[in-house]
Amino acid sequence: MEETLLSVIGQNYPNLQLIIIDGGSTDNSLSIIKRYQHQIDYWISEKDKGQSHAINKGLDKADGELTSFLNSDDLLMPNALFEVAQRYVQGKKQIITGSWLEGPNMQEAIKREVLTPFTIENFILNIGLFGQPGTFWSTNSDLRFNEDYHFCLDFEFFYRLLIDDYKIVATLQPLGFFRTQPEAKTTLKQDVKLKEIIRFLENNRKFHSNIGNDMHLLAARNTRSLYRLQLLKNWKNSKLDFCSTLWSAIKYDPRVLIRGI
Structure with missing residues (x-):
């Protein structure tokens, strides 16, 4: 978790709202959170109903123009927030994403590219076109993650954004690191x-x-x-x-x- 947290704090982005929703961890997560709490806007540690529910709790607190979430095993790549901000157009419905790294660790990671074309049909038939870590979207206060989904929650959520006429904006720069599991x-x-x-x-x-x-x-x-x-x-x-x-x-x-x- 600490590596994940530092990958966000280390962006040194001047207008960042950092929210942590912890599911009542019994490991050292709380001590890590408290160590950096002066750089965290809001945090809570309590049992939830699953990942989608936890993300929704975070969305209820978020009030920025762009939103994303990051699992505790994943990372933002250096300068990712500045790269995303350069591609953001205020008032536009955007999903801003990019290539990403994937592997058990950074040393063994391989680069993944965003798939094209950016059509709803291609998105569905490929079960997604981009990775989740490092993907941001223009904040929509009416949309929440479907809590009936536990693994494909991001795919189902981005599908609804595309149905709502969001446009995909992609960069070749890696924005996130997805840690594969054993x-x-x-x-x-x-x-x-x-x-x-x-x-x-x-x-x-x-x-x-x-x-x-x-x-x-x-x-x-x-x-x-x-x-x-x-x-x-x-x-x-x-x-x-x-x-x-x-x-x-x-x-x-x-x-x-x-x-x-």
Whole structure:
């Protein structure tokens, strides 16, 4: 957490509102927060209902023209705030983003680029076009994160911004660093991620008739991936559940047994 906090404070940006919402941590997070509290505008440590709820609590306190959030494992790159400010146009609905670094640490990080074109269709079918760390948006006091989403919360939120006619403004400069998690932790989250992607695609394809069939096929592909993940878990934990899941998977689509499709 301290590295994350210092990546923001170290921007030395003159007009920064720094808010920390901690979910009642029992590690050393509170001591870190208190060490820098003279540079923090608002902080609280209490149990919440999940990440989306925590972010919304922060949004309720924020009153700047541009807003972003940063998870406690991620970082802002040097001069990111000045780079974002240069691209901000007051009164415009903007999502300001850029390339980002991704990896277990900075030494092993690789650079990721923003995908184009910046269309709602491309955004949906790629499940996003840009990374979350280092992405800012023109503050909208009416929009909050959907607390039914826990993994794809940023994707669903930026989708609604694009529906509301926000325009993507991108820079080639890396703005953020996304820290990848150990494989075991990622696998646990992958289950939730796939379920949320499937739910999003099936719930929203009626609004995009031009790509409705593509969204349905993408949902089906993610459903096959979810079955494969469940089969792997059940093989390790319960052979009886494995047989039941295998039967359900084959009934859904025999291609579940063919990896990669």
